[in-house]
Amino acid sequence: MSKSKKVIVRDKMQKNYSYRLSEPIGKNFDPRFKPELTPKEMLRLGIFGGKYMTDCRREFPKDWFKNAKLCPKKHDPALNFFGVNASQPLSAWRKKGWIYHEDPRGWFQWYCRYYMGRRISKEDERQIKRWLAIKRHIAQIRKNCVKDDFNCRRRQRQAVLHWAYDSRKI
Numbered sequence: 001m002s003k004s005k006k007v008i009v010r011d012k013m014q015k016n017y018s019y020r021l022s023e024p025i026g027k028n029f030d031p032r033f034k035p036e037l038t039p040k041e042m043l044r045l046g047i048f049g050g051k052y053m054t055d056c057r058r059e060f061p062k063d064w065f066k067n068a069k070l071c072p073k074k075h076d077p078a079l080n081f082f083g084v085n086a087s088q089p090l091s092a093w094r095k096k097g098w099i100y101h102e103d104p105r106g107w108f109q110w111y112c113r114y115y116m117g118r119r120i121s122k123e124d125e126r127q128i129k130r131w132l133a134i135k136r137h138i139a140q141i142r143k144n145c146v147k148d149d150f151n152c153r154r155r156q157r158q159a160v161l162h163w164a165y166d167s168r169k170i
Contacts (some may be wrong), residue, residue, distance in 0.1 A: 007020070021103070030128050036164060038115065043068035044069065045161065054070050107131075127141075131164070134159075141153050
């Protein structure tokens with residue numbers, strides 16, 4: 001991109017926050033970071049009980065929300081691909097220090113903004129390391145489940161899906 005685009009955020013969790021997109025959408029990722037699903041695919045499959053991202057549609061492409069499984073009123077585990085709750089409340093994420101001030105909704109918000117082209121080197125490094133650490137859950141699913149048995153370790157499969165790994169293929 002020759003000139004970076006400025007994004008101004010106005011949603012329930014951030015007022016007048018802005019950031020710059022310095023990379024083309026979906027391109028130029030850190031070579032270690034190879035998500036299997038795009039944010040659009042994740043929203044369509046069903047993640048975070050449909051509650052995530054319901055008030056920030058203006059920040060992201062409209063087509064991400066076409067056929068997305070969302071519920072603005074409450075977290076509904078039935079909207080998750082595996083039909084189970086695999087999330088901790090935001091308060092637990094805050095206590096564990098997983099929330100970066102620029103992304104108050106956590107990892108998925110970081111991923112959406114990274115996918116759009118925002119780069120923050122120190123935070124990108126931290127989040128990519130967290131993403132890489134999820135592979136231990138994939139190993140547990142492979143070790144304990146027959147391939148394509150979606151009833152085996154559903155919570156773990158849903159959690160892996162929240163991290164852009166396509167747990168339908170395990």
